[in-house]
Amino acid sequence: MRACRVCGGVSLGPVIDLGPMPLVNNLLDAPGDRCPTWPLKVVFCRSCALAQLTESAPADEMFRDYRYFSSQSRTMVEHARQLVHRFVAPRHRVVEIASNDGYLLAHAIERGATVLGIDPAVNIAKHAVKRGVPTRCDYFGPATAESIRDEFGRADVMFANNVLAHVDEPHEIAAGIAALLADDGVAHVEVPSLRRLVEGCAFDTIYHEHHSYFSAIALRALFAEHGLVIADVEEIPIHGGSLHLHVARGGDETAIDRMCDAEREAGLDRDACYLDFTDRVHAARDELLRTLGGFDTVAAYGAAAKGIVLLNAFGLDRKRIGWIADVSPHKQGRFVPGTRQEVVAPERLATEMPDACLLLPWNLREEIVERQGAYLQRGGRFVVPLPEVETVVAAAVPAV
Ligand SMILES: [Zn+2]
Structure with missing residues (x-):
């Protein structure tokens, strides 16, 4: 294992092991395309607190x-x-x-x-x-x-x-x-x-x-x-x-x-700090799998790097999540590395009405929930994975 990139320290402790992971920025042109993976494992330096792959x-x-x-x-x-x-x-x-x-x-x-x-x-x-x-x-x-x-x-x-x-x-x-x-x-x-x-x-x-x-x-x-x-x-x-x-x-x-x-x-x-971190990630995974297990049809939103990390790390393949919506026309028609869902236009949410949609860019949840209001208004629901699992439904329309 390589020494700390900053101080050269060799006393390194575990942060998290996300398993074999494809390169998440390289979408596939066809679902069967070659898609190599590499270990995605992070350690930290006990002297200078740098974390590194x-x-x-x-x-x-x-x-x-x-x-x-x-x-x-x-x-x-x-x-x-x-x-x-x-x-x-x-x-x-x-x-x-x-x-x-x-x-x-x-x-x-x-x-x-x-x-x-x-x-x-x-x-x-x-x-x-x-x-x-x-x-x-x-x-x-x-x-x-x-x-x-x-x-x-x-x-x-x-x-x-x-x-x-x-x-x-x-x-x-x-x-x-x-x-x-x-x-x-x-x-x-x-x-x-x-x-x-x-x-x-x-x-x-x-x-x-x-x-x-x-x-x-x-x-x-x-x-x-x-x-x-x-x-x-x-x-x-x-x-x-x-x-x-x-x-x-x-x-x-x-x-x-x-x-x-x-x-x-x-x-x-x-x-101890990182053992607790890994525990929280595993708890989030278990809770998310339990929540998604309650729905027949599930799609996802947001084919960016972070979302693709989550799909792969949690083993959410095509059997669990059918397709993934993204606003970028450059991504539509291509496929997620590893879990191999097709990327489609977001309009498909409101026309196909999956029971739930996993909202992967959870840091942008307000913006996305607002933009995809039609899906929610027709009875759809977003599942936000992190920092805690949460299900978002349309706000009740106040009676007049
Ligand atoms: Zn160091």
């Missing part, structure tokens, strides 16, 4: 079908606009790591900043350049950072949103930031919070593309190794609960220290 899936398999454009998500575009508004001033030099299709830097350009994006996905970087966002197609690390420093200058502001969890070597990112950041610059780093994952029972955010699950304790140790400090930290709701770090060459560490203390108090560096 015990083994990775091959990178070329994972990014074969990389089609995620951030600008397709309204929430992410609005979040980017706010970040730029808060932290970018005209004349700033701004560098974004994993800049995707340039949705954040486009706002920074509007604000009068000089920008450079870095993203390794060729098709996505091309798209950014086409919309007028200078983008270098490369992986980010100390060598890339030094060459950018020579050509572009040091960065007053850097952004690295949702990058650290996805890379095999988080030290490469931290070392690159240390090489490129101006003396009084700030790097804004956002990463999903391990504490929120555990406390919110959000095991369905664990999949092969996410190598690491960061505690504040691990983040502090990661940046300290490169002479950087976390001068401020905020908790934000993005991706089910993330941390927004202000990484700088110096500053007051009171906020991050307080958060690390709270994590130790919550037991994030101890085995």
Whole structure:
């Protein structure tokens, strides 16, 4: 088993074992298509409370079908606009790591900043350049950072949103930031919070593309190794609960220290915390299977990564769940890896009226329940799987 990605520690304890899992972002073109699986098992480091996968899936398999454009998500575009508004001033030099299709830097350009994006996905970087966002197609690390420093200058502001969890070597990112950041610059780093994952029972955010699950304790140790400090930290709701770090060459560490203390108090560096987490996930599975067992016909809603993790981890195959509705026309007509349900248009809910519909993106339940009102009004019901199983029916219409 590999040592801790942050501190090199070898005393690792179990977090959860989700069994063999396909690559959840790769939908199948036909139900019988080849669909390899890899173990999906997470451990944590007893010294720095980093959680990480015990083994990775091959990178070329994972990014074969990389089609995620951030600008397709309204929430992410609005979040980017706010970040730029808060932290970018005209004349700033701004560098974004994993800049995707340039949705954040486009706002920074509007604000009068000089920008450079870095993203390794060729098709996505091309798209950014086409919309007028200078983008270098490369992986980010100390060598890339030094060459950018020579050509572009040091960065007053850097952004690295949702990058650290996805890379095999988080030290490469931290070392690159240390090489490129101006003396009084700030790097804004956002990463999903391990504490929120555990406390919110959000095991369905664990999949092969996410190598690491960061505690504040691990983040502090990661940046300290490169002479950087976390001068401020905020908790934000993005991706089910993330941390927004202000990484700088110096500053007051009171906020991050307080958060690390709270994590130790919550037991994030101890085995008992994760045994309890696994128990809660298993209890949620048993309760969900019992609830769904009460219905003859069951469909699901939301063919995104997290939903596909849940279907596979709980063994909800085509016999139990007939099909899965999703608004994306790119997904319709394709099939869920592992459990092999067909993805169909959401209109099918109200026309076919399954007894129950498992609502997989449970973090967006209000929005989805509202949008699929027709199904509920005709007597359908949504079953929400997490953090606790809940059945949602149409609100009674008040008598007039
Ligand atoms: Zn560690």
